[in-house]
Amino acid sequence: MLVNKKIISRFSQYREVLLKFQEMGLSKIFSNVLGDAVGVTSAQVRKDFSLHGISGNKRGGYQIEDLLHELRSILGKDKVHHVVVVGIGNLGRALIQYTGFDKEGIQIVAGFDIDPAKVNKRNRIPVYHLDELNKYVCENQIQIGVLAVPDAAAQSVCNIMVDSDIKGILNFAQIRLIAPEDVVINSVFLQMELENVIYFVNAMENKCTRCRSS
Amino acid sequence: MLVNKKIISRFSQYREVLLKFQEMGLSKIFSNVLGDAVGVTSAQVRKDFSLHGISGNKRGGYQIEDLLHELRSILGKDKVHHVVVVGIGNLGRALIQYTGFDKEGIQIVAGFDIDPAKVNKRNRIPVYHLDELNKYVCENQIQIGVLAVPDAAAQSVCNIMVDSDIKGILNFAQIRLIAPEDVVINSVFLQMELENVIYFVNAMENKCTRCRSS
DNA sequence: TAGATTGTTAATCGATTAACAATC
């Protein structure tokens, strides 16, 4: 499934800004103000909203409360989302220990690993053996999973997750996962992100050298 | 600085595929074969290469060795890049413990934290106090840093990094960092990536419900 | 009403792709 990350990232930002405006006591907002705050044009704001069936008043702009209500539901913040983390290596452990997701309605409820030594059911967030994933996911109706296993194991673990009826995977392995059409896969390639920085630092350096010498 | 992530991610993939082809004993490759392997058109491949001054032979395709040589230098793999990690929380610790970067010429050489309790100079990768960042970066001519501190501290730590003459930052804090034009900033918003998955799983579910009911 | 803002259509922009002349 192909995802348009940009629009959802804009919605996240609209929401953040609107929450701040609301805190400041404002009740309505115009597309150009919101656009400025987020760094997009007013047309973009209006189009984003209109495509999602959100309408304002021709004269009075948009009601912040209405917008936030719609954004809550668009972004799925109207319910708590339970997430499992599969692969309790350094990254997986970091994710289950991070407590910042909770306030955004994302709750990491369990970890899974193939290594029995990592199993620990008495943690704040329990870690189970991978064999228990299917049962746990079914019983707790989990839809979202984070995949943080080594590259070599990623596809087979992905298959297990898909079989367990997980519908969305945030993948940290450096491979393109293959999954059915109806499963959402979003991959974060950390090494590539770092390589990106290196590439552009290099590129910039070369440009400057050229500038100086010319 | 605005980065075109797509092209560099394609270059990374070209490189991976070419390494495999080379291992299989091939010495030349056509744009359509490489394109197929990476999932892009042959025109894309040729354009990417020609824009970077890489040329092939009208009849004989591209020499794999030449391509790899160019890609090495484009991707900065012709030298080892030293990277520091600032902020040794869960994520920062995961990054300095991860050993997979090394084989790609990326070497994490030190961590920094404001908490004296996290300082430990006898680790495989030593952790110093943030106050020592400036000195360390100058002495070791570090250009690249990973920023993994809490959101509230991110901008001020970013400033410290920029002052120390770090030229590229991989940022994990959920804020838009402000930095001089000549500093490359690449941000990974993990929470947003997870929200993305949630959004599209929701969207897909609604679509299916609608399909079924209609 | 006059003025201002939305909602939407048409124009623009950038990136990708198709097509084909050049040429090995």
Place this chain on the structure above:
DNA sequence: TAGATTGTTAATCGATTAACAATC
């Protein structure tokens, strides 16, 4: 030479933006 592939130009596509009619 005939055939095949590059390198590049023109066409296409999707996303963003400008512009403006509708209307509060």
